[in-house]
Amino acid sequence: MPKHTFRLNGEQVTVDVADDVRLLWVLRDVLGVTGPKYGCGINVCKACTSHVNGKAANPCAIPVKDLAPTDEVTTIEGLPATVGKDLHPMQQAWLDHDVAQCGYCQPGQIMAAVALVRRVAEEGRTITDDDLDGIRNICRCGTYFRIREAIKDGARHM
Amino acid sequence: MIRAERPRPGADPHAIGRRRFLGYVLAAPTLVAAAELGLAPEAQAQLPSPDITRLLDLNDVMTAAALPTANLITVEVNKDGTVSFALPRAEVGQGITTSSAMLIAEELDVPVEKVRVTLADARPELLFNQLTGGSNTTISTFVPIRVAAAVARGRLLTAAAIELGAAVKDLTLRAGVVTDAVGRAIGIGDLAEKAAGARTEQVSVVLKPRERFTVIGTPHNRVDALAAVTGRKKFAMDLQVPDAKPTMVCRPPTINGTVRSVANLDEVRAMPGVTDVTVISTGVAVRAETFGQCIDAVRALRVTWEAGTAAGKSDESVLAELRAAEAPFVLPALTPTVEGTFTFHFRSNSALETNCAIADVRPGRAEIWSALKSPIVAKEAIAAKLGLPPSAVTVHVTESGGSFGRRLFYDAASEAAEISQRIGKPVKLMWHRADDSRQGRAHPMATSRVRASYLGTEVLGYAQHHTSVSTDLSMGLGEIFTALAAKLPVGDIGFSETFFQLSQSMPYRFGVSSRLLTETDKGFNTGSMRNVYSPDVTTARELIVDRLAARMGKDPYRFRREFLAEDRARAALDKVAEVGQWGREMPPGTAQGIAFHSEYHAVSAVLVEIDCRPETVDRPVRNGVAGPRVTKAVMAVDVGLAVNPRGLEAQMMGCVMDGIAQTLTSSLHLRDGYFLEASWDNYFYTRQWNTPPELRIIVLPTTTGEPGGAGELGVAASMAAVACAYGRATGTMPTSFPINHGTLSFEPKPTVPPVPPSPTDGLNLAR
Numbered sequence: 001m002p003k004h005t006f007r008l009n010g011e012q013v014t015v016d017v018a019d020d021v022r023l024l025w026v027l028r029d030v031l032g033v034t035g036p037k038y039g040c041g042i043n044v045c046k047a048c049t050s051h052v053n054g055k056a057a058n059p060c061a062i063p064v065k066d067l068a069p070t071d072e073v074t075t076i077e078g079l080p081a082t083v084g085k086d087l088h089p090m091q092q093a094w095l096d097h098d099v100a101q102c103g104y105c106q107p108g109q110i111m112a113a114v115a116l117v118r119r120v121a122e123e124g125r126t127i128t129d130d131d132l133d134g135i136r137n138i139c140r141c142g143t144y145f146r147i148r149e150a151i152k153d154g155a156r157h158m
Numbered sequence: 159m160i161r162a163e164r165p166r167p168g169a170d171p172h173a174i175g176r177r178r179f180l181g182y183v184l185a186a187p188t189l190v191a192a193a194e195l196g197l198a199p200e201a202q203a204q205l206p207s208p209d210i211t212r213l214l215d216l217n218d219v220m221t222a223a224a225l226p227t228a229n230l231i232t233v234e235v236n237k238d239g240t241v242s243f244a245l246p247r248a249e250v251g252q253g254i255t256t257s258s259a260m261l262i263a264e265e266l267d268v269p270v271e272k273v274r275v276t277l278a279d280a281r282p283e284l285l286f287n288q289l290t291g292g293s294n295t296t297i298s299t300f301v302p303i304r305v306a307a308a309v310a311r312g313r314l315l316t317a318a319a320i321e322l323g324a325a326v327k328d329l330t331l332r333a334g335v336v337t338d339a340v341g342r343a344i345g346i347g348d349l350a351e352k353a354a355g356a357r358t359e360q361v362s363v364v365l366k367p368r369e370r371f372t373v374i375g376t377p378h379n380r381v382d383a384l385a386a387v388t389g390r391k392k393f394a395m396d397l398q399v400p401d402a403k404p405t406m407v408c409r410p411p412t413i414n415g416t417v418r419s420v421a422n423l424d425e426v427r428a429m430p431g432v433t434d435v436t437v438i439s440t441g442v443a444v445r446a447e448t449f450g451q452c453i454d455a456v457r458a459l460r461v462t463w464e465a466g467t468a469a470g471k472s473d474e475s476v477l478a479e480l481r482a483a484e485a486p487f488v489l490p491a492l493t494p495t496v497e498g499t500f501t502f503h504f505r506s507n508s509a510l511e512t513n514c515a516i517a518d519v520r521p522g523r524a525e526i527w528s529a530l531k532s533p534i535v536a537k538e539a540i541a542a543k544l545g546l547p548p549s550a551v552t553v554h555v556t557e558s559g560g561s562f563g564r565r566l567f568y569d570a571a572s573e574a575a576e577i578s579q580r581i582g583k584p585v586k587l588m589w590h591r592a593d594d595s596r597q598g599r600a601h602p603m604a605t606s607r608v609r610a611s612y613l614g615t616e617v618l619g620y621a622q623h624h625t626s627v628s629t630d631l632s633m634g635l636g637e638i639f640t641a642l643a644a645k646l647p648v649g650d651i652g653f654s655e656t657f658f659q660l661s662q663s664m665p666y667r668f669g670v671s672s673r674l675l676t677e678t679d680k681g682f683n684t685g686s687m688r689n690v691y692s693p694d695v696t697t698a699r700e701l702i703v704d705r706l707a708a709r710m711g712k713d714p715y716r717f718r719r720e721f722l723a724e725d726r727a728r729a730a731l732d733k734v735a736e737v738g739q740w741g742r743e744m745p746p747g748t749a750q751g752i753a754f755h756s757e758y759h760a761v762s763a764v765l766v767e768i769d770c771r772p773e774t775v776d777r778p779v780r781n782g783v784a785g786p787r788v789t790k791a792v793m794a795v796d797v798g799l800a801v802n803p804r805g806l807e808a809q810m811m812g813c814v815m816d817g818i819a820q821t822l823t824s825s826l827h828l829r830d831g832y833f834l835e836a837s838w839d840n841y842f843y844t845r846q847w848n849t850p851p852e853l854r855i856i857v858l859p860t861t862t863g864e865p866g867g868a869g870e871l872g873v874a875a876s877m878a879a880v881a882c883a884y885g886r887a888t889g890t891m892p893t894s895f896p897i898n899h900g901t902l903s904f905e906p907k908p909t910v911p912p913v914p915p916s917p918t919d920g921l922n923l924a925r
Binding site: 017018020021022023024025026028029030032034035036037038039040041042043044045047052053055056057058059060061062063066067075076077080087091094095098099100101102103104105106107110115119129132133134135136137138139140141142143144145146147148 | 250251252253379380382383384385386387388389390391392393395396398404430431447448449450451453508509510511512557558559560561562588590591781782804808809811812813814815816837838839843844845846847849850851853913914916917918919920921923924925
């Protein structure tokens with residue numbers, strides 16, 4: 001079987017798996033990294049949202065062969081290390097606002113929020129209601145309001 | 159059984175209002191205190207009244223059902239100073255692990271963080287007492303959990319007294335440490351063995367009175383929050399069970415279709431990563447190294463199918479069935495009336511974690527892991543299916559990624575067991591999202607006909623005939639009602655009707671009030687969905703209430719206020735009117751709506767503001783439904799006593815989002831015997847762009863002092879308030895829900911193959 005290598009949460013990993021297996025299954029089924037969740041498999045629910053080279057991306061839609069050895073994949077497990085702390089400020093904001101209900105979507109929500117705040121900051125502005133309206137991640141428990149509050153709060157500490 | 163001993167008059171003035179309960183200390187190496195689950199309801203059987211829910215509601219029946227069969231729940235004090243409790247319920251996001259930890263922390267005087275709540279495996283000896291549903295968890299466990307904790311507290315103090323050579327009355331237990339009058343301290347971990355029972359004995363305890371509560375009623379963050387935000391919280395599919403490889407099922411193109419033949423089994427068996435392919439009762443199962451390879455294999459299968467149980471049916475044909483089954487209003491109207499007929503389409507539970515289970519079936523034994531709200535029924539049914547004695551089947555209840563009624567059913571666990579037995583290997587079964595939408599459970603389509611008669615400023619009578627595709631209540635709930643229906647003061651009726659009568663109430667003084675449920679068509683996979691009947695029944699009623707108010711020339715809020723029967727109800731209504739500034743000036747095309755609902759010994763009122771102006775309705779949203787925007791929502795809720803107000807607020811927030819979805823956007827479309835929806839961008843549950851930017855949840859102060867049900871409570875009033883606001887903003891009375899159901903806002907995915915291909919453009923879309 002072909003070998004694929006990429007960087008995962010700060011470490012180089014190599015997997016023996018068919019070219020077209022999507023990254024989500026490489027992470028979950030091969031490497032046992034279960035923070036990114038399955039909710040649809042077609043990149044609409046966003047439960048698997050992780051970062052590739054710092055940008056929000058959905059592993060369910062990325063064939064593993066598309067990753068180069070230098071591509072840095074960050075899942076929720078690796079997010080705190082990106083700021084050298086036990087918790088990323090967005091995770092802390094999530095705790096402060098007691099956002100999670102069942103918690104299934106929350107790794108994806110947090111990863112989407114961090115990428116959104118970074119993007120908005122690069123555009124030299126702060127988060128607006130329109131930015132928050134544009135988040136596509138499903139939360140079937142309906143904790144959307146607390147997500148909005150936590151993102152605004154987390155952004156202030158990023 | 160826990161028995162309340164009445165304090166003797168004049169015996170102890172401090173005993174007034176405090177009740178004594180019996181618990182146990184069990185023989186064990188460390189301290190294990192116990193209580194029986196199930197508490198006799200206060201409600202007495204009285205003469206049937208027009209509204210029996212005032213005497214006895216659904217929760218009383220569920221609590222009463224538990225009585226004769228109740229068994230022990232245990233609170234265990236560990237040597238490291240932590241306290242363990244295995245909760246015989248399912249945590250599906252509603253926060254009961256947190257609220258249960260709070261109950262123990264309160265009574266035992268330990269920090270909430272020191273209480274470890276896990277989910278109990280299926281315990282058949284608990285019988286009816288391991289069902290999570292009907293918003294019953296806190297109601298039924300509020301006293302028993304505290305009794306067990308209080309027994310433990312008493313034993314710890316006694317052990318400490320011996321250890322410190324002090325009198326119990328001179329000891330204080332605080333934050334997990336016992337201190338005597340001169341300041342000597344000993345932690346409960348150090349007392350865990352010394353306080354242990356050498357033999358099992360019964361102990362009588364007095365529970366802490368409400369005025370001394372410091373944990374119960376104080377907002378607390380979830381005990382599993384850190385695990386959730388770090389990705390460490392484990393759901394069924396995150397568990398590593400040796401050799402339980404990814405497994406999926408190729409499902410039929412119509413609801414409940416079955417396999418006639420498969421043309422290419424061997425070809426698919428030879429696909430990369432595939433280990434097994436086998437025909438089962440619900441389709442063709444595929445086991446592979448990764449779920450991605452399962453998806454590819456499912457798509458490659460060439461299956462010929464038999465028609466299912468809803469062959470040829472559509473929304474239109476089911477509506478015709480419902481219309482034909484509707485019971486007529488018997489009495490002719492002698493006074494003016496307001497009438498309406500409302501249609502509610504199929505909706506999907508659609509928990510974000512799809513149906514899933516791990517099964518390891520070996521000769522003579524089986525082990526199952528799944529999020530189950532009725533694990534005992536699951537265990538017994540799976541044992542029967544596998545041909546094993548129930549004692550040979552271990553059922554572990556996992557944390558659930560949402561439920562909304564879905565986990566009352568054990569379809570995935572049963573299917574996983576069947577596959578594992580068939581191929582002789584462990585399986586990790588997951589349904590694709592498309593499977594969940596098309597072959598999963600649905601809230602049944604229904605109509606509700608309402609007739610209210612009035613004269614002058616009096617409402618003389620109110621009748622509501624609800625007609626629904628049959629709701630499957632068989633897995634757990636059904637058993638209880640089958641067993642108890644005959645004992646209830648409602649005559650000889652089946653359990654659906656019993657459930658309907660017990661779960662619905664008439665909060666307004668509307669003269670002679672009657673309600674009737676008629677069910678038809680058992681061809682669909684139905685179930686409750688964050689309430690069974692209430693959201694639809696309440697929405698129909700509240701729209702008619704607005705009509706009645708208009709006929710009498712009254713304001714919708716003041717009209718409700720005038721006719722609501724109870725003070726608690728008026729207080730909640732007043733609160734939302736005040737905080738939401740009822741009656742404020744609004745631009746044309748926007749409006750407020752207000753609605754009320756009571757259930758589970760709790761009341762809720764909701765005020766919303768909606769924007770139905772074209773520029774809002776037509777705002778661009780990629781692959782989604784914009785539609786009218788609820789711009790503000792205010793809810794007031796009185797559950798009698800909120801154990802964790804922050805958790806209750808979270809539950810109510812979710813209820814508001816469900817209410818918005820059910821009125822405006824989310825439904826399943828039935829055509830040619832299958833549901834068109836196959837994913838989230840087809841099934842329009844509330845998204846961020848539908849979320850009210852302004853939201854206030856007001857948890858009202860303690861009223862009854864006893865917790866009511868909360869998990870489902872807020873959906874009905876939210877759905878109704880949005881419908882009423884929409885009606886007032888558009889000058890219409892909406893009669894079909896959700897209001898956008900008539901417009902199909904997506905391109906339906908094919909049914910063959912049953913699941914869509916995995917996309918490949920993920921890197922291009924990174925942003």
